[in-house]
Amino acid sequence: MLDRPVGGDAVILVSIDFGEPDYEESLQELRQLAISAGMNIVGTLEGRRAKPDAKLFIGSGKADELKQMMQDAEAKVAVFNHDLSPSQQRNLERMLEARVADRTGLILDIFAQRAQSHEGKLQVELAQLEHLSTRLVRGWTHLERQKGGIGVRGGPGETQLELDRRMLRIRVKQLREKLSKLKQQRGMQRRSRKRSGVMTVSLVGYTNTGKSTLFNRLTQSGVYVANQLFATLDTTTRKLYIPEAGAVVLSDTVGFIKHLPHALVEAFGATLEEAVQADLLLHIVDTASDNREDQIVEVNKVLNEIGTADVPQVLVLNQIDRAGLPAGLERDEYGRISKVRVSARTGEGLDLIRQVLIEHYQYLRQQLSAPQLDASVVI
Structure with missing residues (x-):
């Protein structure tokens, strides 16, 4: 049964199972992406194939079924949970007599809607043109x-x-x-x-894990927060002060997602460069998510791709209030903090983040003998 469109672009989602273990999670992410883009989902077409059809990706039979679904639902757009070749996209649009977008195109559209800074807009335009x-x-x-x-x-x-x-x-x-x-x-x-001895810390993680909420808690900022994918695109940097560690420059970076278009990784290299140049990465994880381990792997994959393999990282297991877990920390074999459990929403465990920053600052002092610098925000 198909719902009638009530607002926004009426779209049919198309997702084909090629035997991937994360198929259901990927489809759920597609739904969240479409909603984040302001689209009105009126139906979903699913199927199974051994491999994509060279001409229409989904095959002629499924393409006929999709065309009928779109006519019945008065949908004008079909959004695929896959990357389409230019010829496949062109052939589908001619057959369906409607617009067709693939996963990369959808993500680019969301980025174009959300970018606020001059640099962010330039980066999005570059990625769009390269895709086009x-x-x-x-x-x-x-x-x-x-x-x-x-x-x-x-x-x-x-x-x-x-x-x-x-x-x-x-x-x-x-x-x-x-x-x-x-x-x-x-x-x-x-x-x-660096010359002033200021420690730099970047918040990284999967999209919609609470990075911006934690950033606001730590820096007393008003960064936009929403329960949607890619709510924050532009890197936001704030300075906070911890008496035992001096000044700390904290950066909130764009969230990651599975199958993040490579064009976006390249185009947002300048934004992600804050993570590359950081003294410490706080990797924010949604503890309540059933897919948290896969999300950690995906984030680390992109981080390694942009050259952060040697940057120290601490896992911040967020949203313990939803997972029913207590605040706490774990240390590695060298005695350094490797994980902390917190709730950015309630503020529980934020003192542990403070402890992480103090201990890492002391570690840097031992390595670099860096002086302290005053700043204006105290936590």
Whole structure:
């Protein structure tokens, strides 16, 4: 039974089980992504295949079934829980006579809606253009027309498609140059903090695990918090002061998700660079989630990809109020704190986070003999 659309884009979700062990979790994430994008889910089409169909991904039979579902529900968009090739996306749109989005396109759309800072918007635009670069032929009806003239209109015999691709390459180059300048500015700021002996800490973790709530608790900030995927995109940095550790610069970074588009990892390299350059990573985990172990693996996979393998990390097992667990800590074989159990919502166990920061600061002092620096926020 299909629900009638009541608001937002009416969409049909499409998810095919190719035998992956995390299929149900992936489908649930797709639903959350669609809701986060403001879409109205009016139906879900599922199926099983050994491998994707080369032409339509889901095969002609399922494609016919999808078209009928969309007509019955008056849906105008089909969102796939997979990455589609440009030709598959084009073939599906022609057959369905409707828009088709894949998982990467959906995530990019959410990022475009949520980015607030100038740098964040530049990063999102870069990722979108790189994703679009192989899909320029989709939806065009004038590609075979030749354009004469010079400059922006293209040279003699240049097709509209060639012109579009050339303009896209120019814009991508411009965005990379702007982001490179911003990266240099951040590098100067970090070097200044290092010279001042300021300890830098980054909050990392799976999306929607409570990172921003914990960040607000620790820094007395007002970072946007919502029970949705990718509620926070732009890195937010605040300075707090702990008498036993001096100044600490805390950064709240974008959350991760399974099958995070590689284009986004690259485009948000500047944002994730805060994690690469940090003295300590606080890896926030939703203790109440049944998939927390898989989520930890996914986050560490991306962190290793961006070069944080050597950055010390402490697991912060959040939401113990939902899991019915007490606050506490665990130490590794070297006596250093490796895990803490807290609740960012209730504030239980936040003194343990403070203890983590103090002990790591003392460790850095032993290694670097770094001086302290005053700051304005006391916890």
